[in-house]
Amino acid sequence: MQRFTFISVFLLGVTLSFAQECDKTLTGKVIDFHDGKPLRDATITFNNTTIVTNSDGTYIINDLCAVSYAFTVSHQDCNSQVFTIDISKVKTKDFYLEHHLNELQEVKVTGKDKSKTSSSQEETINENIIEKYSSATLGDALKEITGVSSLNTGSTIVKPIIQGLSGSRVLMMNNGVRMQDMEWGDEHAPNIDINTAGSITVVKGAAALQYGGDALGGVIIAEPRRVPAKDTLFGKTILTGATNGRGGTMSSEIIKGYKNGLYLKAQGMLKRFGDFEAPDYILSNTGVFEKGASIAFGINKFEYGWDAFYSFYNTEIGILASSNIGNVDDLRESINDGQPDIIRDFTYEISNPRQEVTHHLGKLKYYHRFEELGKWTIQYDFQSNQRLEFDVRRTEERSNRPSIDLQLTTHTLTSDFYFDAASNYNLRTGVLLRYQNNFADALETGVRRLIPDYDKYDAGVFLTGEFDINESLIFDAGIRYDFNRIDAEKFYLQTRWDERGYETDFADIIINRNEIGSQLRTNPVFDYHNISATTGIQYLFKEKYNFRVNYALSQRAPNPSELFSDGLHHSAARIELGDLRIGQETSHKFSASLQWGNDLWNWEISPYINFINDYILIEPVGIQLSGRGPFPIWEYRQTNARLLGIDTKAQVTWFKNWQTDHRFSLVKGRETKNDVALINMPAPNVANKITFVKEDWFNFQASLESQYTFRQNEFPPNIEVFSIDAGEELPLEINTPPDAYHLLNMDTSLEFKVSKKSIIKTGLAINNLLNTNYRNYLNRLRYFADDLGRNFLVRLTINY
Amino acid sequence: MNTRKFISMLSIAGLFVASCSDDDDAPTPVNDEEVITTMTVSLTAAGEDTVTLSFFDEDGADGPSAPVPTISGPLSASTTYTGAITVLNATENPPELVNEEIEGEADEHQFFYITDDLGITTTYTDQECDYTDDPCEGSFTNPVGLTFELTTTATTGAAQLRFVLRHQLNKEAQGVADGDIVNAGGSPDIDYVFNIRVE
Numbered sequence: 001m002q003r004f005t006f007i008s009v010f011l012l013g014v015t016l017s018f019a020q021e022c023d024k025t026l027t028g029k030v031i032d033f034h035d036g037k038p039l040r041d042a043t044i045t046f047n048n049t050t051i052v053t054n055s056d057g058t059y060i061i062n063d064l065c066a067v068s069y070a071f072t073v074s075h076q077d078c079n080s081q082v083f084t085i086d087i088s089k090v091k092t093k094d095f096y097l098e099h100h101l102n103e104l105q106e107v108k109v110t111g112k113d114k115s116k117t118s119s120s121q122e123e124t125i126n127e128n129i130i131e132k133y134s135s136a137t138l139g140d141a142l143k144e145i146t147g148v149s150s151l152n153t154g155s156t157i158v159k160p161i162i163q164g165l166s167g168s169r170v171l172m173m174n175n176g177v178r179m180q181d182m183e184w185g186d187e188h189a190p191n192i193d194i195n196t197a198g199s200i201t202v203v204k205g206a207a208a209l210q211y212g213g214d215a216l217g218g219v220i221i222a223e224p225r226r227v228p229a230k231d232t233l234f235g236k237t238i239l240t241g242a243t244n245g246r247g248g249t250m251s252s253e254i255i256k257g258y259k260n261g262l263y264l265k266a267q268g269m270l271k272r273f274g275d276f277e278a279p280d281y282i283l284s285n286t287g288v289f290e291k292g293a294s295i296a297f298g299i300n301k302f303e304y305g306w307d308a309f310y311s312f313y314n315t316e317i318g319i320l321a322s323s324n325i326g327n328v329d330d331l332r333e334s335i336n337d338g339q340p341d342i343i344r345d346f347t348y349e350i351s352n353p354r355q356e357v358t359h360h361l362g363k364l365k366y367y368h369r370f371e372e373l374g375k376w377t378i379q380y381d382f383q384s385n386q387r388l389e390f391d392v393r394r395t396e397e398r399s400n401r402p403s404i405d406l407q408l409t410t411h412t413l414t415s416d417f418y419f420d421a422a423s424n425y426n427l428r429t430g431v432l433l434r435y436q437n438n439f440a441d442a443l444e445t446g447v448r449r450l451i452p453d454y455d456k457y458d459a460g461v462f463l464t465g466e467f468d469i470n471e472s473l474i475f476d477a478g479i480r481y482d483f484n485r486i487d488a489e490k491f492y493l494q495t496r497w498d499e500r501g502y503e504t505d506f507a508d509i510i511i512n513r514n515e516i517g518s519q520l521r522t523n524p525v526f527d528y529h530n531i532s533a534t535t536g537i538q539y540l541f542k543e544k545y546n547f548r549v550n551y552a553l554s555q556r557a558p559n560p561s562e563l564f565s566d567g568l569h570h571s572a573a574r575i576e577l578g579d580l581r582i583g584q585e586t587s588h589k590f591s592a593s594l595q596w597g598n599d600l601w602n603w604e605i606s607p608y609i610n611f612i613n614d615y616i617l618i619e620p621v622g623i624q625l626s627g628r629g630p631f632p633i634w635e636y637r638q639t640n641a642r643l644l645g646i647d648t649k650a651q652v653t654w655f656k657n658w659q660t661d662h663r664f665s666l667v668k669g670r671e672t673k674n675d676v677a678l679i680n681m682p683a684p685n686v687a688n689k690i691t692f693v694k695e696d697w698f699n700f701q702a703s704l705e706s707q708y709t710f711r712q713n714e715f716p717p718n719i720e721v722f723s724i725d726a727g728e729e730l731p732l733e734i735n736t737p738p739d740a741y742h743l744l745n746m747d748t749s750l751e752f753k754v755s756k757k758s759i760i761k762t763g764l765a766i767n768n769l770l771n772t773n774y775r776n777y778l779n780r781l782r783y784f785a786d787d788l789g790r791n792f793l794v795r796l797t798i799n800y
Numbered sequence: 801m802n803t804r805k806f807i808s809m810l811s812i813a814g815l816f817v818a819s820c821s822d823d824d825d826a827p828t829p830v831n832d833e834e835v836i837t838t839m840t841v842s843l844t845a846a847g848e849d850t851v852t853l854s855f856f857d858e859d860g861a862d863g864p865s866a867p868v869p870t871i872s873g874p875l876s877a878s879t880t881y882t883g884a885i886t887v888l889n890a891t892e893n894p895p896e897l898v899n900e901e902i903e904g905e906a907d908e909h910q911f912f913y914i915t916d917d918l919g920i921t922t923t924y925t926d927q928e929c930d931y932t933d934d935p936c937e938g939s940f941t942n943p944v945g946l947t948f949e950l951t952t953t954a955t956t957g958a959a960q961l962r963f964v965l966r967h968q969l970n971k972e973a974q975g976v977a978d979g980d981i982v983n984a985g986g987s988p989d990i991d992y993v994f995n996i997r998v999e
Contacts, residue, residue: 326988327991330988392987394967394989396908445830446834489827495859515829516829624866
């Protein structure tokens with residue numbers, strides 16, 4: 001940590017005339033701004049004289065002249081401050097010093113004390129791991145964390161799953177802003193460029209109430225690199241190239257910091273890949289073209305500070321050509337064939353089906369610290385998310401128009417107060433106000449809206465606290481209330497309205513029964529009141545053990561997709577049906593973890609059980625006949641569910657240079673009523689890694705990782721559907737999981753110190769070393785093609 | 801410092817939030833432009849009654865209603881019929897003739913007539929160049945299938961006759977130009993089976 005020198009202060013020192021009587025005295029105390037405690041051994045320096053405070057923080061300065069002086073007041077772990085005082089007017093003065101340098105966004109290695117909650121399971125990945133995934137996605141990087149898996153659509157659309165839950169149950173915090181990027185769709189990946197994050201923390205469960213109460217799965221908190229409050233200019237550039245997809249990523253960041261807390265930050269990223277390849281064939285139309293940029297500036301002082309942040313993100317993603325199936329017979333054929341229908345030559349071109357998503361995020365934040373009280377923060381953020389999905393439509397002219405065109409605009413105002421003055425407890429309380437508008441441009445698409453236009457209003461209030469009962473026992477608790485109102489304007493086909501039986505329950509929401517094409521115009525308005533709460537303890541014992549136990553109650557209101565989906569989802573070739581009757585889901589999660597560690601090895605074991613009442617799920621239920629043939633129907637429904645799981649990991653240092661890492665996670669999800677397995681639960685997986693480190697050889701590191709994913713043996717029964725080809729009902733293996741698989745990955749890196757400030761890191765990785773053919777149960781394209789084959793990656797990181 | 805300025809900025813942002821919530825433009829209802837509600841196949845032969853096979857799917861692929869078939873009567877044995885297909889979107893008023901779209905991108909569309917029953921055979925009687933300005937040579941001679949010939953044998957009884965229209969298919973694949981769907985690929989616009997009789 002950089003301490004400020006006093007040299008500049010001497011230069012600033014105001015020494016006026018000498019023709020004065022110099023018999024004045026100044027007395028007072030030096031006090032910790034933060035908790036009001038007097039500071040002993042603080043120094044007060046002026047004109048080559050230094051005074052030290054005594055044990056109760058008091059000082060006396062004699063023989064002062066009746067002029068203005070510049071006093072530099074310093075204390076260990078505090079920032080020095082200069083106070084100018086006119087001795088002719090002032091006789092006593094208390095100096096308040098700013099304690100807690102870590103709050104000043106100093107560069108500091110994240111330690112245990114920086115965790116988001118005390119009692120729940122959580123894990124953080126650092127910059128080194130994030131750099132390794134520079135050309136991949138956030139979801140890929142998070143899989144380094146035990147208990148985190150992903151729901152994929154190909155290899156470029158990766159949605160994180162935390163302990164079996166994903167989508168709207170996983171809350172994404174990007175630089176303090178809750179992402180509003182249509183997380184309700186299975187093929188909607190988080191719109192975050194991983195290169196913007198300096199660290200990413202996953203809280204497994206809903207215990208981090210300050211972020212939201214509906215995180216049944218958990219919270220992902222991506223935070224930018226911190227800017228130290230000193231005069232500095234530094235930056236980083238990462239270049240990666242990969243053979244699979246024949247592309248790469250370039251990401252650059254530059255940061256300017258000033259001693260007074262002012263900072264400026266700019267960052268940009270470009271990623272381009274062509275068609276990826278499975279071991280035996282090209283995965284046609286799987287390219288990706290991603291662009292991102294962000295700028296941030298602000299001032300971070302101890303007493304106050306503000307930030308302004310803007311980021312832009314745009315991605316164009318091709319969806320595997322052979323996944324563009326027509327109807328259920330095509331789907332059956334694909335499942336049975338085991339090989340994609342369409343294999344074309346490699347190309348960088350992205351054609352239909354594809355999606356193009358743009359996300360703008362703007363944020364203004366201000367904080368002010370009150371002495372002996374705490375810190376008040378207020379933040380406004382704006383998000384605009386546009387999603388365009390293009391399908392292979394009946395004519396080329398139509399294919400140039402998107403089939404889905406949604407514009408989601410969100411304004412959020414949050415404010416919280418963090419009471420941290422007391423030494424043995426802290427409290428945080430806050431409010432949230434949010435307005436959201438969704439606009440579906442159906443005139444542009446010429447397709448009925450899958451998600452309707454709506455306005456959404458959210459309001460929330462929370463109180464959380466952390467209490468140190470004694471040296472080794474921390475107790476935390478919190479409660480939160482959220483109100484959600486969704487006010488939609490939705491058109492129903494008369495036939496669908498009747499089929500759903502809405503006439504009896506929802507006749508009052510009809511505005512007009514005679515819209516074109518026998519449609520009803522309706523105005524559903526639903527209110528939800530959600531209560532969430534958490535409590536738990538962290539107990540440190542026998543020096544090396546850390547035990548955490550937590551209970552979290554969480555409620556989530558249904559998302560627009562669960563309520564309103566109605567019709568053919570073209571890109572998925574399936575009919576998706578929501579239901580207006582779907583209500584909130586409520587989760588009771590009990591989790592515990594036991595950690596043990598010394599210098600040579602450590603382990604952690606974390607079991608949990610999650611009872612979810614009225615769990616909302618979507619699953620295939622049958623087919624719908626039409627002139628285009630039969631289409632599979634996927635319908636949302638609610639059931640009581642139980643998720644039981646365990647995450648374990650261990651790290652062992654065997655010899656000086658050898659280390660191994662071991663991870664295992666398992667989750668079993670079942671409906672409690674009839675004991676049927678839940679759909680889309682991650683299969684158990686185990687990862688073992690051996691790493692060789694030799695610091696003398698330019699910090700050489702080499703690792704070999706084995707990842708074994710078991711077959712998911714627990715899945716809901718398949719359905720029988722009518723086949724036109726066969727003219728009869730046939731089973732459709734739509735739920736059958738693929739086989740277990742084993743992957744080997746290799747990674748090596750070297751570090752060169754070029755100058756005092758510049759470090760160049762090089763890395764070479766080989767993923768899927770053995771070019772294994774495999775399919776993942778949680779990849780929606782598993783029906784159509786194998787997953788990625790061998791991939792050589794090189795990366796170059798330049799810190800300057 | 802700039803605290804006051806900052807707070808005023810924030811309140812302006814707040815006003816912006818409030819003002820945004822008022823743009824309550826009522827959404828315009830749309831119909832799926834690509835819906836096919838109706839296909840009518842008319843089969844004519846000299847000296848025989850014209851047979852029409854049609855289905856009507858009131859809400860297209862999006863809605864729950866199954867298509868309803870109408871078959872005017874049985875086919876006659878040992879007869880060659882001239883077939884013509886009309887495809888409509890009747891959710892529009894007046895109904896939109898989808899044939900025009902198929903003809904406009906003739907190279908991207910093709911009908912298939914599929915049956916194993918009663919020895920019924922079919923042949924295409926149109927080419928892409930019938931609908932476009934292209935010269936009638938090379939790939940422009942590939943069939944579209946809006947018109948065809950259907951020949952019955954002396955065998956009588958019940959039969960299934962399936963009509964498939966696909967777009968973005970591979971017309972050059974083996975057998976496709978002769979009406980074999982196996983290698984065609986593409987996505988279906990129509991896939992429907994009529995239960996007919998030959999008497």
